Amino acid sequence: MNVWYDIAMKxxxxxxxxxxxxxxxxxxxxxxxxxxxxxxFVRKSGSNNNVYGRxxxxxxxxxxxxxxxxxxxxxxxxxxxxxxxxxxxxxxxxSYGTSLFCVFGADHNAKEFTYGRLYYFKLFxxxxxxxxxVPCIDPNNVVGLYDLANNVxxxxxxxxxxxxxxxx
Amino acid sequence: xxxxxxxxxxxxxxxxxxxxxxxxxDTLVWQENTGRLPRGYTEVEYIEST
Numbered sequence: 001m002n003v004w005y006d007i008a009m010k011x012x013x014x015x016x017x018x019x020x021x022x023x024x025x026x027x028x029x030x031x032x033x034x035x036x037x038x039x040x041f042v043r044k045s046g047s048n049n050n051v052y053g054r055x056x057x058x059x060x061x062x063x064x065x066x067x068x069x070x071x072x073x074x075x076x077x078x079x080x081x082x083x084x085x086x087x088x089x090x091x092x093x094x095s096y097g098t099s100l101f102c103v104f105g106a107d108h109n110a111k112e113f114t115y116g117r118l119y120y121f122k123l124f125x126x127x128x129x130x131x132x133x134v135p136c137i138d139p140n141n142v143v144g145l146y147d148l149a150n151n152v153x154x155x156x157x158x159x160x161x162x163x164x165x166x167x168x
Numbered sequence: 169x170x171x172x173x174x175x176x177x178x179x180x181x182x183x184x185x186x187x188x189x190x191x192x193x194d195t196l197v198w199q200e201n202t203g204r205l206p207r208g209y210t211e212v213e214y215i216e217s218t
Contacts, residue, residue: 104217117214135215139208143215146205165213
């Protein structure tokens with residue numbers, strides 16, 4: 001099933017993590033079977049220091065969002081026909097429920113990750129909020145994201161702990 | 169605002185109808201959860217991958 005995705009988020013990308021000289025993304029989704037980049041959102045690729053926004057299906061990109069170290073806030077887009085944030089395109093079918101979504105990662109197994117800050121992240125599928133990620137510290141003092149839409153807490157999967165900003 | 173003595177450290181509790189917080193010096197050590205997260209979670213401005 002080909003579905004429309006919308007995203008709203010606020011972030012800064014500082015640079016690439018492990019396996020540098022490849023990619024950095026504050027958000028990416030990937031087919032778990034290994035097809036690369038069915039939809040990648042906000043990507044830094046290769047040696048170009050631009051932060052590519054709205055990188056869709058490996059075929060379209062928009063480098064108007066700025067560069068590293070720039071605070072970027074993206075409101076949710078609501079028009080499917082003009083929706084530069086949707087993660088599907090005519091060349092690929094992107095199936096919600098089978099694709100993996102990475103925050104701070106540019107690869108489904110998190111071998112490529114991104115130095116940056118995330119202030120909030122919301123993912124909508126066909127207009128329904130399915131992820132509402134809030135930066136927080138859990139009761140065990142672990143820094144991560146709490147998904148208000150599903151009541152799930154996510155911490156860093158690669159052993160490198162996140163650093164928290166000030167309490168709000 | 170009231171002040172009290174906690175062990176060797178000076179603690180100040182700030183209370184209102186909306187929220188309460190405890191500081192030791194300038195450091196926030198506890199904040200009542202009145203937000204959207206479950207009890208025990210502290211919402212922060214951002215998280216950073218370093």
